[in-house]
Amino acid sequence: MKRKEKAAETEAALKAAAQRLFATRGYLNTKITDIAAEAGRAAGSFYNHFAGKEELLESLLADLEEAGDESADQPGHSPDFADPAAVRFHVEAYWRFYREHAPTLRALQHAAMVNADFARKLAEFTRAQNEELTDHVDYVTKAGHRLPGTPLASVTMMTTAAETFVRQWHDGVVDMSEEEALEALTRFVYRGLTGRDY
Structure with a gap:
C-alpha cells in the first residue's frame, strides 16, 4: 500500500x-x-x-459539513418552505443525519462547553449552516405568510427546536413512534414558520 x-x-x-x-x-x-x-x-x-483531540473533532466537523451538503443534493429536495412537503423532506433529512452522526454532534456540544475557541468555531459553523437555509424561508414570505422573525432568526429557531426534539426522541424522552415524531415535528416547524397548519 x-x-x-x-x-x-x-x-x-x-x-x-x-x-x-x-x-x-x-x-x-x-x-x-x-x-x-x-x-x-x-x-x-x-x-x-x-495535533490533539480538538483537531480531530474539527476534522469531523468538516466531514459533517460535507455530509450536509450532500443531503441537499438528494432527489426530491425543494427549498420552498411554504410547501409542507418540502418541510417534511428537510425534517426527514435531518433525522437521518442525526442518527448517522449523533456521536459527533454530541461531542461538538461537549467540546464547546469546555473550550471557548471551539465554542466560537461551532457557533460560526451553525450560523453558516442556518444562513444556507434563509432562502428556503423566503418562499414563506412570498406566499403571503409572516415569519416569526428575520429569515435568519426564523431558521435558527427552527433548527434549534428540531435538533433538541430529535435528540430527545432518540434518548427516549419523547414517547412517540418515529413516524408520529416526524409528522409532529414537521407540523411544528411548518406552523412556526407560516402561522398555519396543513
Whole structure:
C-alpha cells in the first residue's frame, strides 16, 4: 500500500474509533490513547494526523459539513418552505443525519462547553449552516405568510427546536413512534414558520 493511501486509512480509522468512543464514553471522557488503541494504532501515530483531540473533532466537523451538503443534493429536495412537503423532506433529512452522526454532534456540544475557541468555531459553523437555509424561508414570505422573525432568526429557531426534539426522541424522552415524531415535528416547524397548519 502506498504511503499516502496508508495515511488516509489510518486517519479514517482514528476518526471512526473516536466516533465509537464518543458514543459510549462521551467526548470529555475519551483520551487520545483510547482512540489510538480503539483504532488498533500506536499512540504516537495519532499525532502524525492530528495535533490533539480538538483537531480531530474539527476534522469531523468538516466531514459533517460535507455530509450536509450532500443531503441537499438528494432527489426530491425543494427549498420552498411554504410547501409542507418540502418541510417534511428537510425534517426527514435531518433525522437521518442525526442518527448517522449523533456521536459527533454530541461531542461538538461537549467540546464547546469546555473550550471557548471551539465554542466560537461551532457557533460560526451553525450560523453558516442556518444562513444556507434563509432562502428556503423566503418562499414563506412570498406566499403571503409572516415569519416569526428575520429569515435568519426564523431558521435558527427552527433548527434549534428540531435538533433538541430529535435528540430527545432518540434518548427516549419523547414517547412517540418515529413516524408520529416526524409528522409532529414537521407540523411544528411548518406552523412556526407560516402561522398555519396543513
